Amino acid sequence: MKKAIGIILSLIMIMNITACGAQNEKKRYEAEFLLLFDTVTRIVAYTESKDEFTKYAELIHDKLEEYHQLYDIYHDYEGINNVKTINDHAGISPVKVDRKIIDLLLFSKEAYELTGGKVNVAFGSVLKIWHDYRTEGIEDPEKAKLPSSEELQEAAKHTDIHNMIIDEKASTVYLSDPDMRLDVGAVAKGYATEQVSEYAMEQGFRSGLLSVGGNVRAIGTKGDSDALWNVGIQNPDKESKQSNLYVANITDLSLVTSGTYERYYSVNGVNYHHIIDPETLFPAQYFTAVTIVTHDSGLADALSTAIFNMPVEQGKKLIESMPDTEALWIFQDGTTAMSTGFPEFIKE
Ligand code: ADP
Ligand code: MG
Numbered sequence: 001m002k003k004a005i006g007i008i009l010s011l012i013m014i015m016n017i018t019a020c021g022a023q024n025e026k027k028r029y030e031a032e033f034l035l036l037f038d039t040v041t042r043i044v045a046y047t048e049s050k051d052e053f054t055k056y057a058e059l060i061h062d063k064l065e066e067y068h069q070l071y072d073i074y075h076d077y078e079g080i081n082n083v084k085t086i087n088d089h090a091g092i093s094p095v096k097v098d099r100k101i102i103d104l105l106l107f108s109k110e111a112y113e114l115t116g117g118k119v120n121v122a123f124g125s126v127l128k129i130w131h132d133y134r135t136e137g138i139e140d141p142e143k144a145k146l147p148s149s150e151e152l153q154e155a156a157k158h159t160d161i162h163n164m165i166i167d168e169k170a171s172t173v174y175l176s177d178p179d180m181r182l183d184v185g186a187v188a189k190g191y192a193t194e195q196v197s198e199y200a201m202e203q204g205f206r207s208g209l210l211s212v213g214g215n216v217r218a219i220g221t222k223g224d225s226d227a228l229w230n231v232g233i234q235n236p237d238k239e240s241k242q243s244n245l246y247v248a249n250i251t252d253l254s255l256v257t258s259g260t261y262e263r264y265y266s267v268n269g270v271n272y273h274h275i276i277d278p279e280t281l282f283p284a285q286y287f288t289a290v291t292i293v294t295h296d297s298g299l300a301d302a303l304s305t306a307i308f309n310m311p312v313e314q315g316k317k318l319i320e321s322m323p324d325t326e327a328l329w330i331f332q333d334g335t336t337a338m339s340t341g342f343p344e345f346i347k348e
Pocket of ligand 2: 185301303304305
């Protein structure tokens with residue numbers, strides 16, 4: 001049923017936006033899906049025909065939906081063991097899962113090591129507390145409350161990623177701490193975006209921009225031209241008339257932003273967003289947004305969350321140590337900092 005809705009939505013929303021340019025044989029098409037990863041997915045692509053575009057849009061939709069179901073921590077799907085199933089069996093038994101889950105979790109472990117634990121998929125017990133308070137606070141703003149440090153510290157005892165036991169051979173995952181929970185929100189969208197982009201390329205997709213809730217992956221250039229893709233970097237100051245702070249120009253790269261304005265709730269007039277510093281167990285206070293540009297969308301997503309959780313000096317050190325990886329930091333006063341290679345992406 002859900003799939004049918006997705007496809008219908010996609011078909012309704014496919015539009016031929018512009019006529020072709022003289023030097024460009026291909027036309028620009030666009031599609032939007034609203035039911036994946038709790039966000040808006042947008043595909044822009046240059047193809048020879050509408051049929052060709054529809055073929056790729058459906059293929060991307062169906063693959064993304066598969067990843068969405070496997071990586072879901074809130075819902076069950078008939079006949080599928082997903083990340084929620086692993087959580088539901090914490091301290092009980094290993095769960096046999098699709099290789100796509102094993103690969104995501106192995107990747108997440110690497111991201112944990114790389115960032116000194118600043119992005120931790122085993123942080124679910126703490127994140128669940130924030131998620132529940134936020135949901136209640138949004139539903140009934142007058143009663144919005146903050147979790148207590150005691151409650152958070154108690155949950156933080158159950159966030160050791162080494163208790164996530166992956167048996168690659170048996171294709172199982174076991175959480176040996178019964179109170180531990182996985183939350184793959186910081187990495188799953190980007191990881192899936194990367195895998196689906198690579199899959200689409202294998203199927204012949206050559207020219208497109210895939211955005212899963214702002215998790216952007218550029219494939220090739222615009223049609224047969226040399227024109228790069230333009231990706232707006234949102235101004236965290238939503239009151240400002242300037243909606244984009246910068247426009248980045250990219251090809252065969254990912255651009256991913258983590259920001260305070262994406263998901264938050266207010267308590268006594270103060271906003272509390274959704275990226276939690278593992279050290280303080282409270283929303284990280286260093287920046288309003290961090291943007292990462294690197295080839296792999298999964299890495300970009302993991303880094304955007306991790307870099308958001310560390311002081312700028314520490315983040316710069318990490319980014320500068322990584323090849324072909326750049327970052328933009330936006331501070332609370334609106335000023336910015338960039339890694340050495342970031343200015344090259346900025347238009348004008
Ligand atoms: P987006 O909402 O755009 O996906 P992020 O990639 O930064 O933004 O992911 C934020 C999500 O990651 C949160 O909603 C939460 O599920 C999870 N998260 C928050 N803090 C951490 C953390 N320190 N380690 C791992 N996951 C986190
Ligand atoms: Mg992220």
